[in-house]
Structures are given as C-alpha cells and as structure tokens.
Amino acid sequence: MKNEPELHLAFARAVREACEADVAAFKPGNVSLDAPGHGMQAEQFLASAAAISVPISAPHQTVGARILAAIEATRQVVSTNTNLGIVLLAAPLLQAAWQRGANESLQPALERVLEQLTLTDAQLAYRAIRLAQPGGLGTVAHHDISATPTVTLLEAMRESAERDAIALQYVSGYRLVLELGLACIERTLARGMSQQWAMVACYLAILARVPDSLIVRKHGYRVAREVSLQAAPFMQALEENQEPQLLLPRLQAWDRELKAKSINPGTSADLAVAALLAFKLLALA
Numbered sequence: 001m002k003n004e005p006e007l008h009l010a011f012a013r014a015v016r017e018a019c020e021a022d023v024a025a026f027k028p029g030n031v032s033l034d035a036p037g038h039g040m041q042a043e044q045f046l047a048s049a050a051a052i053s054v055p056i057s058a059p060h061q062t063v064g065a066r067i068l069a070a071i072e073a074t075r076q077v078v079s080t081n082t083n084l085g086i087v088l089l090a091a092p093l094l095q096a097a098w099q100r101g102a103n104e105s106l107q108p109a110l111e112r113v114l115e116q117l118t119l120t121d122a123q124l125a126y127r128a129i130r131l132a133q134p135g136g137l138g139t140v141a142h143h144d145i146s147a148t149p150t151v152t153l154l155e156a157m158r159e160s161a162e163r164d165a166i167a168l169q170y171v172s173g174y175r176l177v178l179e180l181g182l183a184c185i186e187r188t189l190a191r192g193m194s195q196q197w198a199m200v201a202c203y204l205a206i207l208a209r210v211p212d213s214l215i216v217r218k219h220g221y222r223v224a225r226e227v228s229l230q231a232a233p234f235m236q237a238l239e240e241n242q243e244p245q246l247l248l249p250r251l252q253a254w255d256r257e258l259k260a261k262s263i264n265p266g267t268s269a270d271l272a273v274a275a276l277l278a279f280k281l282l283a284l285a
Contacts, residue, residue, distance in 0.1 A: 018276040028255040040082065048083045064123065122156050177274045
C-alpha cells in the first residue's frame with residue numbers, strides 16, 4: 001500500500017497523463033498537438049494539465065475545493081477555458097479514489113461521494129465556473145452562475161442533467177464514463193493499440209452515442225445530432241481496423257470540416273479524459 005504522499009504523486013501523474021493524452025490523440029474537432037483550432041493551441045492544454053494535477057488530486061480536500069483549486073491554478077497559466085469540463089468530472093473521481101476501501105471498485109465509492117456533495121461544494125464550484133468563463137451556458141446554468149447557490153452541487157447538476165452530459169454524470173453515477181468510455185478504453189488497449197488511439201476510440205464512441213452538449217449550446221441540437229451520426233462510421237471503422245493509422249487521412253479531413261464550421265465536440269472530449277483518468281486510477285489500486 002502506498003503512503004499518502006506517494007498516492008498523491010500517483011494520482012497527480014494520472015491526472016496529468018490523462019489530460020496530456022487528450023491533446024496527443026487526434027480527435028476530430030478538438031485541439032491536438034497536430035491541429036490547433038478554435039483560437040487555441042495544444043500548449044495551452046498541456047500547461048493547464050501541469051497546473052491542475054497537484055491541486056486537484058491533493059488529499060484531505062472536498063470536491064468543491066478541488067474544483068476551485070484546479071481552476072485557480074489553470075488561470076495562473078492560461079487566460080482561456082481549457083479544462084472546466086475535465087475539472088468538474090475529475091474532482092469526484094479523485095475524491096472517490098482517496099476514499100474507496102481496500103479491494104473496492106471505483107463506482108461505489110464515487111456514488112457515495114456524489115451523494116455526500118454539499119452546498120459548500122456548490123458554492124466553490126460556482127466560483128470556479130465564473131472564473132473559468134465557459135462559452136455558452138454554464139454547466140449548472142439552471143441556477144444562475146452569477147448568484148450564490150442555494151442547493152447542493154448534486155442538486156444543481158440534477159437541474160442541468162437533461163441538457164448537459166457532464167451534469168448527467170453526477171446524477172447517473174458516471175454511467176457514460178464508466179460503462180461506455182472506460183469499457184471502450186479497456187477494449188482498445190486489449191487489442192494492442194496505443195493509449196492515444198484508445199482515447200480516439202473512446203471519444204468517437206461517446207460522440208456517436210450522445211449529441212455533444214457544447215455543440216448543442218452553440219449550434220443547436222440538429223447540428224449536434226448530425227455530428228454524432230458522422231462519428232458513428234468512424235467509430236465502427238476504428239473498432240474493426242487493426243491499423244488505425246489508415247483512418248488518419250479521413251479523420252483529418254473531418255477535423256478540417258468541423259473546425260471550418262467552428263464545431264467543437266468539447267464535452268465528448270472531456271468525458272473521454274474522465275474515462276482515461278478512471279482507467280488510470282483503477283490501475284493504482
């Protein structure tokens with residue numbers, strides 16, 4: 001059993017690696033090492049990954065404190081919203097990783113964490129969201145982000161769950177992340193593919209299954225649904241192909257098409273990062 005400082009370092013490394021994989025993987029529509037977009041560069045995401053890894057994974061913190069500390073750290077290195085969705089998803093996962101019992105899987109510990117979220121967690125998360133200044137509506141937009149919250153963070157997320165996939169994870173016990181995303185990562189890695197391609201596969205699987213919340217907010221449901229339909233054959237081709245590099249030219253063409261229309265499936269990317277983080281946290285058991 002690792003001691004507390006060793007676990008903190010291990011959890012911080014898991015956060016940083018999952019966030020770095022987000023830009024190392026070529027996910028059409030998103031910023032990557034090979035393709036900037038939406039006025040952002042990969043370097044901003046890498047700087048954000050380094051900044052949040054230690055504060056968000058620290059021991060003896062609440063979920064809300066993790067969220068706020070991570071966004072404050074992000075603001076020290078970048079001036080744009082690079083990771084609010086990732087932070088909102090990662091904080092409960094890390095809380096569960098600290099609190100789960102010996103030989104206990106992540107999901108039951110996570111469900112306890114979500115059930116125990118407080119009003120203070122909501123207050124700290126709202127401060128973080130205001131600081132991050134996300135595009136479109138905030139994740140807990142039903143309760144005005146500019147106001148002081150009067151409900152727990154879980155209750156606030158419940159109000160937004162029908163229109164925001166990140167909020168839905170809080171309400172559903174991270175079903176999309178743990179049942180679809182994590183399973184896809186495990187399956188892809190088991191086939192001998194790299195972590196980067198596992199991230200691409202996870203991203204495509206989530207995007208094909210659920211219209212992206214960020215696209216819905218910025219372009220409407222019809223556009224988001226069309227992007228999901230476009231993702232499905234890429235997902236199938238990747239699952240059937242033992243040489244994923246052969247798909248890269250088609251993925252690059254789709255990336256250019258999406259970015260030309262300012263379409264960014266950012267929520268799907270955040271969910272994929274959370275799935276990879278869960279995979280890494282489970283490996284530390």
